[in-house]
Amino acid sequence: xxxxxxxxxxxxxxxxxxxxxxxxxxxxxxxxGRYRLIDFMLSNMVNAGISDVGLIVHAxxxxxxxxxxxxxxxxxxxKHGGLRILPPFSYARKRREGGTYRGRMDALVGVFxxxxxxxxxxxxxxxxxxxxxxxxxxxxxxxxxxGADITAVCSARPHSDPRLAxxxxxxxxxxxxxxxxxxxxxCGWESMEVYILSKQRLMDLTEHCAAHNAPSFSQDVLLSMVxxxxxxxxxxxxxxxxxxxxxxxxARSMELLDPAVRAELFDPARPIKTKDRxxxxxxxxxxxxSNHSLISDGCIIEGEVENxxxxxxxxxxxxxxxxxxxxxxxxxxxxxxxLSHAITDKNVxxxxxxxxxGHKTYPLAIAKDAIV
Amino acid sequence: MKKKCVAxxxxxxxxxxxxxxxxxxxxxxVPFGGKYRIIDFPLSNCxxxxxxTVGVLTQYQPLELxxxxxxxxxxxxxxxxxxxxxxxxxxxxxxxxxxxxxTANAIYQNMSFIQRYDxxxxxxxxxDHIYKMDYEKMLRYHRQTNADCTISVLEVPLEDASRxxxxxxxxxxxxxxxxxxxxxxxxxxxxxxxxxxxxxxxRKYLMADEANPKSKNDFGHDxxxxxxxxxxxxxxxxxxxxxxxxxxxxxxxxxxMDMLSYDNGIRLFDxxxxxxxxxxxxxxxxxxxxxxxxxSLVTGGCEVDGVVENSVLFHSVRVEAGAVVRxxxxxxxxxxxAGARVEYTILAENxxxxxxxxVGTPPPPQNESEDWGITVVAEGVRVGENAVVPAKAMVxxxxxxxxxx
Numbered sequence: 001x002x003x004x005x006x007x008x009x010x011x012x013x014x015x016x017x018x019x020x021x022x023x024x025x026x027x028x029x030x031x032x033g034r035y036r037l038i039d040f041m042l043s044n045m046v047n048a049g050i051s052d053v054g055l056i057v058h059a060x061x062x063x064x065x066x067x068x069x070x071x072x073x074x075x076x077x078x079k080h081g082g083l084r085i086l087p088p089f090s091y092a093r094k095r096r097e098g099g100t101y102r103g104r105m106d107a108l109v110g111v112f113x114x115x116x117x118x119x120x121x122x123x124x125x126x127x128x129x130x131x132x133x134x135x136x137x138x139x140x141x142x143x144x145x146x147g148a149d150i151t152a153v154c155s156a157r158p159h160s161d162p163r164l165a166x167x168x169x170x171x172x173x174x175x176x177x178x179x180x181x182x183x184x185x186x187c188g189w190e191s192m193e194v195y196i197l198s199k200q201r202l203m204d205l206t207e208h209c210a211a212h213n214a215p216s217f218s219q220d221v222l223l224s225m226v227x228x229x230x231x232x233x234x235x236x237x238x239x240x241x242x243x244x245x246x247x248x249x250x251a252r253s254m255e256l257l258d259p260a261v262r263a264e265l266f267d268p269a270r271p272i273k274t275k276d277r278x279x280x281x282x283x284x285x286x287x288x289x290s291n292h293s294l295i296s297d298g299c300i301i302e303g304e305v306e307n308x309x310x311x312x313x314x315x316x317x318x319x320x321x322x323x324x325x326x327x328x329x330x331x332x333x334x335x336x337x338x339l340s341h342a343i344t345d346k347n348v349x350x351x352x353x354x355x356x357x358g359h360k361t362y363p364l365a366i367a368k369d370a371i372v
Numbered sequence: 373m374k375k376k377c378v379a380x381x382x383x384x385x386x387x388x389x390x391x392x393x394x395x396x397x398x399x400x401x402v403p404f405g406g407k408y409r410i411i412d413f414p415l416s417n418c419x420x421x422x423x424x425t426v427g428v429l430t431q432y433q434p435l436e437l438x439x440x441x442x443x444x445x446x447x448x449x450x451x452x453x454x455x456x457x458x459x460x461x462x463x464x465x466x467x468x469x470x471x472x473x474x475t476a477n478a479i480y481q482n483m484s485f486i487q488r489y490d491x492x493x494x495x496x497x498x499x500d501h502i503y504k505m506d507y508e509k510m511l512r513y514h515r516q517t518n519a520d521c522t523i524s525v526l527e528v529p530l531e532d533a534s535r536x537x538x539x540x541x542x543x544x545x546x547x548x549x550x551x552x553x554x555x556x557x558x559x560x561x562x563x564x565x566x567x568x569x570x571x572x573x574x575r576k577y578l579m580a581d582e583a584n585p586k587s588k589n590d591f592g593h594d595x596x597x598x599x600x601x602x603x604x605x606x607x608x609x610x611x612x613x614x615x616x617x618x619x620x621x622x623x624x625x626x627x628x629m630d631m632l633s634y635d636n637g638i639r640l641f642d643x644x645x646x647x648x649x650x651x652x653x654x655x656x657x658x659x660x661x662x663x664x665x666x667x668s669l670v671t672g673g674c675e676v677d678g679v680v681e682n683s684v685l686f687h688s689v690r691v692e693a694g695a696v697v698r699x700x701x702x703x704x705x706x707x708x709x710a711g712a713r714v715e716y717t718i719l720a721e722n723x724x725x726x727x728x729x730x731v732g733t734p735p736p737p738q739n740e741s742e743d744w745g746i747t748v749v750a751e752g753v754r755v756g757e758n759a760v761v762p763a764k765a766m767v768x769x770x771x772x773x774x775x776x777x
Contacts, residue, residue, distance in 0.1 A: 014599070033656030034672075078713065095593070259675075266655040267610065273653045276446070280640035280647075281669035282405030282657070283632070291663055296656040297407065297672050300634075340573070 005120040006045040010128035011058035016245045019365040024063035027128030034296045038128045047270040048136035052081035079225035105209035127193040130242040143196045148232035153195040154189035159240040166191040176231035179222045239264040252361040375489040383499035392750035397436040400499030405631040406669040416647045421507035425454035446650040474589035480578045494568040519574045520604040524566035532742040535558035547606040661694040688697040717747040726757040733763045
């Protein structure tokens with residue numbers, strides 16, 4: 001049995017992502033033509049041989065449940081272990097009704113009985129809101145080698161709004177000496193919010209935080225215990241995308257048109273898996289034209305597409321022109337419609353002759369199921 | 373548990389007429405239509421028709437086919453009761469075991485498998501046809517007509533009848549005669565190789581057939597004629613719609629080209645009758661700056677920067693800038709390097725065409741030439757820089773650069 005257990009925090013619902021999180025959590029936002037953000041962390045874990053994964057959700061998670069199902073597309077539908085969805089058990093009754101978790105420690109307190117039953121000695125805590133292809137095995141090996149209490153994965157490439165990120169200041173000996181929580185300007189190493197620690201340590205910290213009504217992992221564990229715990233960073237050099245606003249989502253998506261980015265994110269040695277939809281191949285019509293675009297299976301393209309990302313099952317009819325757009329699953333662009341810098345969510349239909357223009361600094365997002 | 377109907381899929385054929393394409397895989401495992409393998413069609417038809425117990429009879433190059441089918445999950449055939457089962461020939465107590473001698477013998481050797489489900493009916497399928505068919509409707513017809521055996525038939529032009537097994541029927545579509553590839557056909561109803569038998573009847577005839585040392589143990593050759601002679605009720609079930617035997621290079625190429633038109637009768641995009649496949653995880657395909665793709669199918673993981681016309685690209689194919697691909701089928705993992713030209717060709721998995729090479733040619737203007745045909749490059753073969761591979765060639769070894777083979 002693998003010694004690592006995975007816990008993914010998938011309860012966030014970032015309001016800055018507007019239309020994109022209207023019907024779903026941040027972790028189930030479609031990304032990269034055929035994936036949801038959650039696919040990356042799930043695949044990272046499975047690719048590291050992790051067989052048991054807990055997915056912490058709170059509200060608005062129907063879309064996420066639809067997507068992960070029993071976990072079979074990640075080989076996580078198992079007799080023992082496998083994927084466990086963790087809604088807030090008795091949490092709502094004990095605390096206030098509604099609302100959401102106040103922080104990750106609050107969430108872990110909410111699923112404490114689950115933590116007790118973890119079969120593995122070590123746990124990786126990770127955000128489900130991020131696209132990155134992480135070598136979790138290497139990170140785990142470093143964790144064992146350094147004898148750290150907590151290994152914190154950091155990014156060598158700044159990828160977030162600093163006001164939403166945590167940073168680590170390093171001692172000369174390579175351990176973390178200070179933690180900076182959501183500063184206005186970046187300082188030190190940016191955290192990817194992926195941590196490895198022992199199950200025992202996790203239980204102790206969760207009990208401690210429950211007793212002290214301390215809900216935040218960043219504030220109440222990392223920051224307040226930085227001098228008591230040996231926190232060692234792991235520097236990850238690869239591509240990271242953790243979209244925080246619609247414009248940021250748009251920019252991070254368009255980076256995928258760069259072959260170097262795709263090579264890092266879709267490393268064939270660690271494939272990113274997603275829900276299987278049994279689509280046929282994409283059909284290109286006789287007078288279609290498609291350039292510099294990432295296009296998924298199951299599309300029918302008879303118009304013109306450039307600098308765009310098309311998800312599965314998109315239709316672009318004759319005479320339609322798509323430029324700099326992200327068209328999510330089953331979008332239908334009718335004849336002669338013109339779209340530029342738009343994001344259409346699932347099942348959007350844009351009728352013939354419509355013109356929709358956004359800008360890369362303010363892409364036009366059209367909510368799920370809308371008919372324009 | 374008892375099942376109403378169990379399907380038996382004959383997938384042991386060597387597919388010798390596909391030659392280079394079946395050197396390492398059984399015919400039913402040959403890639404088809406961008407996303408599929410041939411066997412996906414009968415398997416998906418079973419599932420869509422509500423048949424959840426399928427035996428797949430294999431004996432030739434089974435590795436690829438076995439690993440493809442696996443536990444049957446892509447077709448929802450991973451069942452605790454029933455599901456898909458691979459059935460190779462095996463050694464029985466007291467004999468040394470034999471290969472499947474013929475189609476009927478293959479079923480005979482697996483009678484105990486069928487008996488476990490105690491079915492009322494058995495559906496016999498072959499793994500080399502492309503079609504969509506609701507077997508449930510055919511089964512209903514079999515029961516309504518109170519037949520012992522129902523054979524699915526397709527109307528074909530009389531001039532083509534000499535290529536098929538033909539069913540001669542009376543005014544009630546009851547079969548009174550079966551003729552294999554007749555010179556002077558009496559009917560235009562061709563057998564599609566799809567049979568429904570009432571299991572108790574089939575069992576009896578399989579045992580009699582096995583006991584007959586002169587029999588070739590083949591359904592068309594022996595079992596059907598024996599049933600006709602004995603006066604059993606055999607009826608023809610008329611099917612209309614797309615159906616294609618893909619047993620030759622030309623028909624395989626043709627059928628792939630058919631998939632390019634939306635109204636081809638197969639309608640791959642129809643979500644009411646999906647064709648399932650085991651598909652590897654690949655990111656979306658990328659269309660480069662210089663890509664020009666028309667009337668073609670392109671699949672996940674491809675990187676296209678050249679010209680692609682009237683072609684089918686399977687997953688993970690690379691067509692570099694300046695390369696031209698026309699009327700061709702590029703199976704998974706193939707590479708066409710810059711400046712190469714590939715026309716009227718089937719590239720088997722992982723074949724690589726070097727910079728500036730020329731593979732295949734368009735048909736000559738008067739398309740009567742015996743020398744022209746589809747070019748085939750076998751699995752993993754490398755065609756060197758500026759090499760020329762002529763029409764109708766079947767390349768099974770690496771071709772050196774610069775010269776012709």
